[in-house]
Amino acid sequence: MNKLSSLGAGLGLKAEHYEAAIDCTAPGLWFEVHPENYMVAGPRLTWLEAIAERHPLSLHGVSLSLAADQLPDIDHLHRLRALVNHVQPALLSEHLAWSTWQGQYHPDLLPFPRSHEALQRIVENIHFAQDILARPLAIENPSHYAHLEGHDYSEIEFLTELARRTGCSLLLDINNVQVSAHNMGFDALAYLDAFPASFISEIHLAGYSQDANSSLLIDSHDTPISAEVWALYLHVLQRIGPRPTLIERDDQIPSFAELLRERDTAQTLLDSVGEHP
Template identity: 55%
Template structure:
């Protein structure tokens, strides 16, 4: 499909999602909410898929964990992808499982050569199981870790080169991490492999109650900040249109408010498609 703008699907928006006439719209869902065989939630997704393209975004494969992806989880994901034929499948550069314990978070890790080999192997396992390439999303960072042997963009670029996966660039994550870890977000976006970018996420963030602006939180509970829109506009001007998602998980507004943000992203994408006249 052509690069266009979508929004993260919320069940309370089901009727509006089916009745809207937004041109080029698509929806993203979290895989783990739909890895079931039947029931109202699954039936809802079937109707949504009949009307609009879908992207499936995983949060539970724990690709940076110390073990291969859980076999049962991966089988359920494969079955979901087979059933709904999403145009994109993505996951996070993070871990969330240790042994039989699952953590409700996307946790950081030292970017070492050992971690690179382990995550490369895990991505290959997932792609072999799904029969397709996936996209890997850059994380939000909140504290310095010991043991890093390479910059994050080098790590992501190398993963893409070794596995053939694509990259999902969350521009809000870049902004949050740059603020918290004191680096230049534009330098980050300049050094990531532009050819590997298959999708972009835009979301809102908040501030830490105690530290304020010194520590931004990737909360997904607010409109996209103007600083993130500026980074996005500049990135699209540099790399060209890519599928772009408006991501909202908390303080979810009415459907029309999300469509308005989505339309803003769509306008930026459309501007880059306009022919240049001498």
């Protein structure tokens, strides 16, 4: 069986949930972590090894800075490859953003103009990363909070070209689409209907919050998934068929049982649409 075909709905793995995660036997369950937290020996890596013995894993990176004007850090890539080889994740993904400048790391996933130059640079960066990792990456669509000038491509055109030129797949974050559609004034359904189904290897779902000083929605991952995002998710599944789906929660962490209920909702929707069309 293809490794991805056995994956249903998964959860982001939190330290406070390790014991419950190991013991959970929900069919199709998998767990995602940020690999940066597990790239050195210690208790976290020991726990991850234990989880990997019972459940499929996804490594979702936050620091390759693929949209930067320089190649990803080679030492970081070699450490990431060592972790990949060690735990053998079913999924490996990164963000379409930049977070490094002149050797300094920034704690944000920052936007960029989708120019011809940016496309060529990011294609080179993805090729470089995939060659060292010896694995294809899935690239996530970003959240947007302000208009930028200098775009030569729509976001979907840009993501499609990245996938075509590099062999990467795409991680469709539906909460990012909802947040960006609200903030930038576009139609979320139209965006999702145009998203290239053949390149989607994974879906993310999360909750958002509203900025205290404006009408902006923030991709905060600190609330339950909204009714709007659930509706968009079902719409996508009915168009493209099931894909491995992650429930993200990174702040205001509830009990494992509460997260599992959200996960079970996603699994029910996955089951309702049957096989890939």
